Amino acid sequence: MTRLNIEPAQPSEAHAVLTDPDLTHTAKVVWTYLSIVSDPQRMRPLAKVLGMAQGTVMRSLRALEAKGLAYREDEAWLAERPVRAxxxxxxxxxxxxxxxxxxxxxxxxxxxxxxxxxxxxxxxxxxxxxxxxxxxxxxxxxxxxxxxxxxxxxxxxxxxxx
Known part of the structure; x- marks a missing residue:
């Protein structure tokens, strides 16, 4: 599986996610990690790397998915760049x-x-x-x-x- 977003997030894109009042701090951490790693991440290893409970990571991933900031491909997750208003x-x-x-x-x-x-x-x-x-x-x-x-x-x- 290859990463579809090869380019790193721009500072303005990261700022948009990190200052989003609708996202929890854990969702922001999950998005940041997904946006800098080179490969899609499965949920359990992602939770282990971040030192978070699997349920917390899954809730964060779903919140990110609902906002179009993450998507699932073959049971692995990738960050999506934020879209403009x-x-x-x-x-x-x-x-x-x-x-x-x-x-x-x-x-x-x-x-x-x-x-x-x-x-x-x-x-x-x-x-x-x-x-x-x-x-x-x-x-x-x-x-x-x-x-x-x-x-x-x-x-x-x-x-x-x-």
């Missing part, structure tokens, strides 16, 4: 428009009417089966933060010509 989320404007109308009275007795029309931003999580689920609350906030961080990274890469 734009690969996990769709961000766009909703079809509805919100209107805010304000009347500003002037000292001379006249008035100015100010209207502002906006469209709310909506965020959807992409699932492996192709379905989309709209995000709300903190999940939406995290998705938007990740999305805009990706936009900033993309813009910086374009400016640097990379």
């Amino acid at each position: 734009s690969d996990r989320f769709i961000v766009g404007y909703g079809p509805e428009r919100l209107h805010d109308i304000t009347v500003h009275n002037r000292k001379d007795g006249s008035a100015v009417i100010e209207t502002v029309s906006t469209r709310p931003v909506r965020a959807f999580a992409k699932h492996a089966d192709g379905s989309l689920v709209e995000l709300h609350g903190e999940a939406k906030d995290r998705a938007l933060e990740a999305f805009w961080a990706d936009v900033d990274t993309f813009n910086a890469e374009q400016e640097n010509g990379s």
Whole structure:
């Protein structure tokens, strides 16, 4: 069995995994080890090398698999590079428009009417089966933060010509 990801993870990719608030510390350790070893790892030897219980390693592997950060091939596990937020989320404007109308009275007795029309931003999580689920609350906030961080990274890469 050969390793499919020959290139090591880039610092920004490792940072994305290691700062993911949804992953446990043990899942981060498991991903880091899988991303630097040259061969796919079976679960029991992996647990032994890391000095962790097999159940802990299996839970970590499943959590990584659910986030697309690890996958199983012939009973052995490999790390997968993290995907950008734009690969996990769709961000766009909703079809509805919100209107805010304000009347500003002037000292001379006249008035100015100010209207502002906006469209709310909506965020959807992409699932492996192709379905989309709209995000709300903190999940939406995290998705938007990740999305805009990706936009900033993309813009910086374009400016640097990379």
